[in-house]
Amino acid sequence: MYVGSGEDNNAERAKFKAEAMALQDLANECSFAPKGTRIEDHFSENIKDFTESYAKVAVEFQDCEKAKAALTPEAVQQVANVALAEQIKRYQDLIDHPEPDETPVPIAIASTSGSSTGSGPKIIQNDSEFFVMRQQVAYYKQAVILAPPGTYTPNSTQSTQFTQNVQEVAHAVNSYEVAHPQIHTWANSYSTHRMIAPPIGARAYPSRGSNVGGAHRQGRGAGGRGMRRRRF
Secondary structure, eight states, rough: EEEEEEEOOOOHHHHHHHHHHHHHHHHHHHHBBBBEEEEEEEEEEEEETTTEEEEEEEOOOOHHHHHHOSSSSSHHHBBBBBBHHHHHHHHHEEEEEOOOOOOOOOOOOOEEEESSTSSOOOOOOOOHHHHHHHHOOOOOOOOHSSOTTOOOOOOOOHHHHHHHHHHHHHHHHHHHHHHHHGGGGGGTTTTOOOOOOOOTTTTOOOOOTTTTTTTTOOOEEEEEEOOEEOOO
């Protein structure tokens, strides 16, 4: 279960931010919001000139695991909730505009060949790399879910490239999760492990000032803030 909160001087936009924040965090953990994801509750209150809104979303464990295991375009499209993917994308567009002084800071992911661009499998070396790469998997799959019909046809170049890219990164993420099970006890939200969305196939970068590396920065949108969530 995920609880998101959002603040805005427009009540409907605050509600949207809260709901989409929780959905984004769910998508990061499950790699996208699968069918069966449900929005369970909302609560809002007025604070001075702003509305602070909360939303609770949930997904069954087996549905989340099915989404994580989807590593081909066909598998992703079969279990994805397209409407929720579109809502998450609108939320990203609202808050993911780097401020003028923000410059992407790369996180190099090592490989067994000793180079981040080598042919060996990727190896995630710390928690910061884990959260960045886990979100990169979500971006890869989001591109498939939102692509125009016919883009990822079986055996097409796009499908082959997607499968190669997502399998490599997903394997590294899964290996790190198995070796560090305690990582799932933390409340690590999209707002505090936020990436500047890269083109598909490009390296993922955290935004300067994000919680990757230790600092805290809340994602800001027009007229207010996208805030942290907690997972229960």
